[in-house]
Amino acid sequence: MRYLCMFYHRLLDYRKAELESLAQLFANDEEDQYKTQRLKWRLPLHYHPDSPFHFVDLRSEDVARNVANRSILVKGMYELWGEGGSYEELEEAIRSYPDERKLPYLEPDSTFKINVDTFGKVISLQEQTQRIHGLSYIPFKGRVNLKSPEHKFWLMETDDYGVNNGLPPIVQRRIFFGREIGGADRKLLPTYQLKSRTYLGPTAMDAEIAFLMANQALVTPGKLVYDPFVGTGSILIAAAHFGAMTMGADIDIRVVRDGRGPDCNVWSNFKQYGLPMPIALLRADNNLPPWRTGLKEVFDAIICDPPYGVRAGGRKSGGRKLMKGVVGPYTVPDDKRTDHIPSTASYSLVECVHDLLDLAGRMLVMGGRLVFFYPVVREDDNVNNSFPEHPCFQLIATSEQILSSRYSRVLLTMVKTSQYSEEIAEEARLKHKDFKENHLKWLEDGNLHSAVFSPSDLQVNGAADAKTSKEQKPKYRGKYV
């Protein structure tokens, strides 16, 4: 069945990816659960892919409702009764829509409401009422109930707004009329917003993105979700909201154990929202994970935001001195062992991601998902699309969010499709060794900080050049939304 999906006009790259993940989550068929299949999408005539209106094929109305209600970015999912370039065309379309699909929702003992929505334009209340009255050719028999109607109908209008105002270019006016099936519960976002959270770190994950990550990871009640860079727990909070058992590790013990006091720490963040506490928090190093030999396939999902070295740098065990590669490791005197605080070495992004993929390959169940952010340097509005790979994983979604003119972060969603083997483990071990021996080189290669904060060439070339190159750029740049 084909449905009309209207998205919120934000985080454009995340919208279809979220819906596809949720469609898989709610596919009742066991067989479908691990098969990643693309949904069939279609755009209205002449529409830009960034437009909020998309048609999508979903198995049933129940699937469509579940997907929409669980989503963060679906404004509404509708059974389309008609569309057209004008109100005359719309009427014709609605009239010819089969009665057996319409009449069950127009019964005398039902209640209903008609909403008017627009994209890229504003229409006054008066005009809205006029448009609603204009629908009198639909045989509504039920009573109007504005507060809690059984059936909600939507009249949605977009127009050729002539000027390029930062919205995706629309060539023609289009009007849609449909019955609402579901939509995102955005009330979650003010509840979980960071500004009212007690314990925050400098890189705490924004609530909306954290929910999107949990959706990409197909989090459901009873699943075990792990975050190896847990920090203040902002990603696990979203997973716990959807019912997952959560587990987190961090190399910084002050962040996970102490926080800022007895009522301001990772535990208190979960308490604040009435969520079940994480099953485990521990201090561990992603470079040397403390899991026992033979332990594998325990986590259903791994969700994290690894340190890129831009706002927060990664650390690993081994001591500062190892970086120079010449001095042997510091030997801790026996009398100082108990309270010794080991110094840590820098941990480059390349090495960190390698370790993460290896850990996920071993510790995720088959069909389990690895969802994490990966930074990319932007050049001339293009990003270099080479993402890390691993023989156990298939990359199924990439969603870019632009952070500055220099760099973006891309949310990668990977599915474990092959078993972790001895050969892969050996390959990983050699790579680990390699990283250890060429520590300085990897550290430099993985240093995004300098790319992001180095002075711009543009300014050096003079203002005139900068101006012309700016004008050449298209005004509409969707991923900035």
Next chain:
Amino acid sequence: MRLLTHNMLSSNIKGVTNGFPLRIEIEKVVEKQVEFNPDFLKNMFPKIEWKALVNASHSMGYVELPEEVEPSRLDSEDFLHKFHHALLELHLEEGALVCPETGRRFPVSKGIPNMLLHEDEV
């Protein structure tokens, strides 16, 4: 630290060949209720080192778990509740985990095990 975590952790000090299971040194144990989820328990069961769990629960003063167990026991509600209690509700708040090979203590404070190694153990 719950016993599920204990069942997953080992001492990864350089040169140690068998760092599992870690011995539990107890200063303070608390019980924390966790919602009972039979599906989660059934999924977890095959991944658990049973003997290590039984011994760990003994050292925490819980003796209800059988020494040996067949997967068929998972059909018993009574067994699942005991398994649930041992795995998720016994919580080491203060104490340490001790490496069976070297005797190195990994402290557990405020419920959080500190598994980080010193410079010369990597």
